[in-house]
Amino acid sequence: MKNILAMAASAVVMTTTMVHAQERTVYVYNWSDYIDEQILEDFTEETGINVVYDVFDSNELLETKLLTGGSGYDVVVPTASFMARQIDAGVFAKLDKSKLPNAQYLWDVVLDRTERYDPGNAYSINYMWGTTGFGMNKAKIAQVMDEAPLNSWDLLFKPENLEKVSKCGVYVLNAPAEMFPAALNYLGYEADSKDPEQLEEAGALLEKMRPHVRKFHSSEYINALANGDICLAVGWSGDILQARDRAAEADNGVTVDYVVPKEGSMMWFDQMAIPADAPHMDEAHAFLNYIMKPEVMAKASNYIYYANGVEASKEFLLDEVKNDPAIYPDQETIENLYTTTAYPPKVQRLVTRLWTQVTTGQ
Amino acid sequence: MDREVHSQAYTKSRLGRWALIAVPYAWLLLFFLAPFVIVFKISLSEVVVSIPPYQPVIDWANGLAGVLDTARQWSFDNYIWLTQDAIYFKAYLSSLQIALIATAITLVVGYPIAYGMARAPKAWQPTLLMLIILPFWTSFLIRVYAWIGILKNEGLLNQVLMSLGLISDPLIILNTNAAVYIGIVYSYLPFMVLPLYSSLEKMDGSLIEAAEDLGCPPMKAFWQVTIPLSVPGIIAGCFLVFIPAVGEFVIPDILGGSETLMIGKTLWVEFFRNRDWPVASAVAVVLLLILVIPIVLFQRQQEKQREAA
Known part of the structure; x- marks a missing residue:
């Protein structure tokens, strides 16, 4: 009897898989330049699930699609601070942990921190994490300034320093959620402060940068650094490391370095999650589970130069990735890194307004 | 009998005319009025953390009662908000200013091109026309990006x-308003040239000959004969450039600098960064009114002049 049941059950499973086998697809929406495409091919080969892969380049764009609803994507990759309020809005489906056995490989150091955004890590898994810091062309800076404080926010926040550096070009992230915490931390406040007075003070500090900043932009600095058009950028670790590699490949005499300022900087997390209205729940879980395999995660990190959230992946990492303090910072630097949470709507409006003041003077 | 046939034909042609007029009206209703009503409705709501990120949402299940119920919660608070922060007023003003200057430059650049095309041998004209349309064959975005390579400090220019040896230090053009003007003039030039060309091309060349025969110098003939006759083309071209330029987002975002303040960017910030769809919608509604009201008034004025003439 048991046998018959088992056979019947497997027959049902087989017919359903056969029906699905023809057209099993997962729609993934990830950041641009953020995966080794070989991983997607391997995934299809192993599971028979086709991947339709689409990219975005800002959290705002992703958020708008999610809040509109019916995005049609099965896996999306928001940054944790944005994801927190998206969870509140009911955007995501709770993960079915029984379908994610590889979650056992996730790194507790990262899990402890992502829990601030996603209690119990119920809705998301960590894909990559990184820091925000300086991308710099040290040779060019040396030409315009003696003994520049290269490893300190003083370089950016002291107008007399920035004025000198501005001669060879400075870009700053057009992302208030990155720059206000940096300024607050520099002023000695909690980086995650939501106190209006402290935010105003941070805004005033940031505004002093404007005359010396060539552009506030969140992606153009990769090319600008790599081509030697600018000598300083505040940007995301992996992007700056990509600029470093592009410059090295082009062999154009430009050397790009990544520096985490000694006063501390932002540690951020890009999380993979499944929208509540995802059309292919099973395939989405299969994709997340596959991504969390240590050797797959290592492959991704080896390709994009970001640290990932799977500790066991370390043994598959290239030495140049594993031992690069710009990717995997040392313990002392990690302790100095801060995390932030999303602003409530009223504070968000204040921060946005202050940021417009910073970038336009209006 | 004869009369009956006549009136039948009359009814038929009237029906045909109505059907013909109905097409553009249906088009406007579907693609202009309906989206506008939706945007206007959102501008009356308030932000919440949900999908979609505003409330109230009309409950269609309850029919008319649901709509009325929603309507009771609407308010004009977002429009009042726009008046409380000078940034919106400044952004509208600066957009109008940038669009106006850019339109004027486009006209000055476009007119000689159109004039040259219209005066060129007839056999060349299709080729010249083709050359004006040619840039549309590549993506608008790529063409704007290409200007980065031309204008940057180490760029081509x-x-x-x-x-x-004309300059010793590089000119800083990229990421300034000058780059925005260059971008707008370049991108919208065909929209200026095409209507100008079509009005100049129709002009009767013998009018100029007549003016010259009567002793009018060429320059004066140009100002007194050619320009007035091409006014419809000038108006059409200016509208085609000015209206999209006011709301332009891509060009100021890619070529403009930090200080470039345009309503398209303000709208982006409200919509994407503040996640405030209601205020973003209010910004859009006001922008539409700023554009539509003067244009309608202008057209009325034109019609009156025509009737008077």
Whole structure:
């Protein structure tokens, strides 16, 4: 009897898989330049699930699609601070942990921190994490300034320093959620402060940068650094490391370095999650589970130069990735890194307004 | 009998005319009025953390009662908000200013091109027309990006000027309002040239000959004969450039600098960064009114003049 049941059950499973086998697809929406495409091919080969892969380049764009609803994507990759309020809005489906056995490989150091955004890590898994810091062309800076404080926010926040550096070009992230915490931390406040007075003070500090900043932009600095058009950028670790590699490949005499300022900087997390209205729940879980395999995660990190959230992946990492303090910072630097949470709507409006003041003077 | 046939034909042609007029009206209703009503409705709501990120949402299940119920919660608070922060007013003003200056430059650049095309031998004209349309074959975005390579400090323009010895330090053009003007003039030039060409091309050349026969110098003939006759083309071209330029987002975002304040960017910030769809919608509604009201008034004025003439 048991046998018959088992056979019947497997027959049902087989017919359903056969029906699905023809057209099993997962729609993934990830950041641009953020995966080794070989991983997607391997995934299809192993599971028979086709991947339709689409990219975005800002959290705002992703958020708008999610809040509109019916995005049609099965896996999306928001940054944790944005994801927190998206969870509140009911955007995501709770993960079915029984379908994610590889979650056992996730790194507790990262899990402890992502829990601030996603209690119990119920809705998301960590894909990559990184820091925000300086991308710099040290040779060019040396030409315009003696003994520049290269490893300190003083370089950016002291107008007399920035004025000198501005001669060879400075870009700053057009992302208030990155720059206000940096300024607050520099002023000695909690980086995650939501106190209006402290935010105003941070805004005033940031505004002093404007005359010396060539552009506030969140992606153009990769090319600008790599081509030697600018000598300083505040940007995301992996992007700056990509600029470093592009410059090295082009062999154009430009050397790009990544520096985490000694006063501390932002540690951020890009999380993979499944929208509540995802059309292919099973395939989405299969994709997340596959991504969390240590050797797959290592492959991704080896390709994009970001640290990932799977500790066991370390043994598959290239030495140049594993031992690069710009990717995997040392313990002392990690302790100095801060995390932030999303602003409530009223504070968000204040921060946005202050940021417009910073970038336009209006 | 004869009369009956006549009136039947009359009814038929009237029906046909109505059907013909109905097409553009249906088009406007579907693609202009309906989206506008939706945007206007959102501008009356308030932000919440949900999908979609505003409330109230009309409950269609309850029919008319649901709509009325929603309507009771609407308010004009977002429009009042726009008046409380000078940034919106400044952004509208600066957008209008940038669009106006850019339109004027486009006209000055476009007119000689159109004039040259209209005066060119008839056999060349299709080719010239083709050349004007040719840029549309590549993506607008890529063409705007290409200007980064031309205008940047180490870019093509500066290299040429420096190698010619005309300048010693590179000109800083990229990421300034000057780059925005260049971008708008370049991108919208065909929209200026095409209507100008079509009005100049129709002009009767013998009018100029007549003016010259009567002793009018060529320059004066141009100002007194050619320009007035091409006014419809000038108006059409200016509208085609000015209206999209006011709301332009891509060009100021890619070529403009930090200080470039345009309503398209303000709208982006409200919509994407503040996640405030209601205020973003209010910004859009006000922008539409700023554009539509003067245009309608202008057209009324034109019609009156025509009737008077």
